[in-house]
């Protein structure tokens with residue numbers, strides 16, 4: 001469970017910048033990774049499913065994992081309303097075990113900076129993917145620490161591209177590709193700050 005995300009869940013999708021970001025990340029994933037109706041897709045830290053549901057038009061099966069029941073409740077309501085078949089599970093990336101070779105594609109967007117030990121996500125994803133499967137991680141590029149107004153459960157101020165590559169390669173991934181996929185603009189007191197977001201992919 002997560003107090004921060006359980007509380008935020010119901011109003012999560014009300015911020016247009018979150019919807020815009022997810023659309024851009026999904027478009028970048030579709031461009032770079034082969035996903036088809038045979039692909040079992042699992043989204044780590046799925047939240048309200050902006051990425052999971054955004055890839056529902058091409059993937060085979062869809063599984064959303066998150067440690068926030070509030071977020072999963074919203075995702076289940078959205079999927080039901082849209083008639084999209086999904087599986088959901090309360091799952092803590094840092095604590096719970098993921099079934100070996102249980103997915104062909106694993107996505108994780110804007111969740112890595114909330115993990116104390118991001119290497120756990122990469123190691124778990126590696127074991128959890130079938131051979132030839134893809135891990136797709138998107139998150140903030142290194143920022144000065146002013147992205148979040150609420151710092152609870154924030155453990156990293158974005159990531160350098162060198163660290164992202166190291167996390168992929170140390171877990172065993174090959175063919176690692178890292179590129180900017182979007183930027184998030186935040187306006188405070190009339191000043192707009194842009195925070196770049198990367199999409200990194202690696203193959204098992």
Ligand SMILES: C[S@@+](CC[C@H](N)C(=O)[O-])C[C@H]1O[C@@H](n2cnc3c(N)ncnc32)[C@H](O)[C@@H]1O
Nearest residue numbers: 005045046047050066067068092093109111114
């Ligand atoms: C910033 S939101 C991003 C949600 C979604 N991936 C998206 O792109 O819209 C981060 C999500 O990660 C989840 N999360 C954070 N730490 C987690 C952990 N240790 N295990 C599972 N989920 C986690 C939160 O509950 C939240 O839903």
